Amino acid sequence: MTVLFTAVILCIAANAFIAVADYARAGFVLKNSAEVRAPAAALPYLATLKLAGAAGLVVGLAAVPWLGVAAGVGLVLFFLAAVAAHVRARVFHNIAFPGLYLLLAVASAAYMLDGAVGS
Numbered sequence: 001m002t003v004l005f006t007a008v009i010l011c012i013a014a015n016a017f018i019a020v021a022d023y024a025r026a027g028f029v030l031k032n033s034a035e036v037r038a039p040a041a042a043l044p045y046l047a048t049l050k051l052a053g054a055a056g057l058v059v060g061l062a063a064v065p066w067l068g069v070a071a072g073v074g075l076v077l078f079f080l081a082a083v084a085a086h087v088r089a090r091v092f093h094n095i096a097f098p099g100l101y102l103l104l105a106v107a108s109a110a111y112m113l114d115g116a117v118g119s
Contacts, residue, residue, distance in 0.1 A: 072109030
């Protein structure tokens with residue numbers, strides 16, 4: 001369980017980081033969005049979803065386990081869509097990034113589910 005807990009902490013940090021980069025319209029974010037044909041106007045909305053997922057994981061760890069489960073599942077769905085966008089656009093050179101975020105989200109959902117069921 002220590003590995004999964006570490007994955008949750010990494011997932012929170014990674015999603016908070018990328019949400020800030022999305023809000024700031026960082027160059028690498030704009031480039032990636034253009035490559036996968038995601039409109040730049042969608043970035044603040046995507047950032048908000050990532051930040052909400054990270055916040056939900058924090059609240060899930062601290063007080064409301066089922067909110068953490070919902071946040072973890074939401075992030076899994078979000079990053080499944082991100083990987084699908086890369087595949088659809090045939091952008092494989094950086095697919096490892098949404099893939100890593102997806103793995104962190106899956107581990108987080110598993111950890112949170114175990115905690116919610118066990119409590």
